[in-house]
Amino acid sequence: MSDALFAVHGLSCVRGDRTLFAGLSLTLDAGEAVHVRGPNGLGKTTLLRALCGLSRPMRGEIRWRGERISDLAEEFTAEVAYVGHLNGIQGELTAAENLRLASRVFTRRGCAGQSEGEALARVGLRAQADRPARxxxxxxxxxLALARLLVLRRPLWVLDEPFTALDVASVASLSSLIGEHMAAGGLALVVSHQAFDLPGIRDFELARYCRTRR
Incomplete structure (x- = not known):
């Protein structure tokens, strides 16, 4: 088994009675990122959810710092920041309050990242700090959902279509954030249909592991 910081070996996932992919392996070390590519229906979201511990694969191992994530349980999830299709924000709370809540609930003592003010400024929402998210x-x-990455300060970012609804300037800004995360030793797994510029990111073609296709 690989001694990489994050290692996946022989992964298989199903949807209903259909095998989405099988025998999938990949590794990530500090400062590395992977762009998971492939057309709709291959199971990219299913893969990301398995990799961050939100669902169980049919077969295979996922290891973090040499240990199976199923054994680490909450110890692993505390090191992962997942941004899915849904933003997961509270509409009745202000932008700043959403980040404050995320920091209070999901940050371990001594592991806090940027303040909500700093994070909002970094994603261009300083002027909306006191505006209800709805x-x-x-x-x-x-x-705002992506600003949580900055307040939580977790080493592994798992991002499912993070550029949805973003304009060109915001796509470039988020790409820069991911690059800064990598430069600081962070890891990132990204699914995106949109083009983005991030030097050093590796392409990972999911279709190589798909036995059946629509």
């Missing part, structure tokens, strides 16, 4: 545009809501 009044934000779709692009602003997405940026």
């Amino acid at each position: 009044h934000l545009s779709q692009g602003q809501k997405r940026r």
